[in-house]
Amino acid sequence: MDTNNSVSSNVSRTIQTRLVLPPDTNHMGTIFGGVILSYIDEIAAITAMKHSRNVVVTASIDQVTFLSPAKVGDILTLEAIVASTGRTSMEIFVKVENENYETGEKTTTTTSFLTMVAKGKDGKPTPVPGVIPETDAEKILFESASERKKKRLEKR
Template sequence: MKAKRPQDTFVVMSELILPNDTNVLGNLMGGRLMHWMDIAAAISAQKHCNCPVVTASVDNVSFSNPIKLGNLLTIEAKLTRSFNTSMEVYLRVWGEDLTAQYKYVSNEAYLTFVALDPNGKPRKVPELIPETDEEKRMFDGALRRRQVRLVLGGKMKAEEAGELRALFVKP
């Protein structure tokens, strides 16, 4: 299994925000955005492992700026780290008022995916090799984020979270 780089998993997806995508205030509905984010992240994960994937978790999704009716939505996604059968994908969402030529960050999130074999069982994924300083920073942080997810999801005991031990265990 050949290792890959984060840039090999990079995905850009754009949508024009239409009336059916918005709430009564003319803002993009959060559920619609999360649907598109899930698609972009899944494509990024599939580019890494070359097989079907399923969403395992979605980290906090906070909306810092609404995306308005008529604006352009752009989602950028790429892997930050691969583990045994799972992959963490980082997403940044932009809104853009094309008329005013103004681009702004709407939100960011991390989604985790699990690769599946032909029988629908988890399968091993290739190693991810970060290259840039930013990719290395995101790669290092991914282990801590993973441990937080596992502890909060009840799949790991706090005492077992080596990277987070100081947060959970009294000296």
């Protein structure tokens, strides 16, 4: 790995906190999946922009897994990291966790992988730096990225 043109995963890590409000929920008082997807797309874009120092576009949302609901009043914490990079693309892993404000109980709500492409001032894809995974979880995501990329390409 060329570490001269790579960025620590910690540099581009992004964390956001949000409150689940009534307008974000369905008739059962749980957050709409589309609202979660919007939050995920936004944090993935911010993370990719921080990593590449360019504007980015969403190329794909490869996998979204809704694991548990978030209810009105829950506190959502979204965390995104650059799992791997290509020449002009970045695979972003996003984890959404909800916290019950009364009990403090935390549950993973959603996990997701997105591919973002960096665009230069001319609007064309532009090269991005590599990523240096730091934690054990980041290293696992980094090492398994080629298999996810292979599956993405097979779907085309």
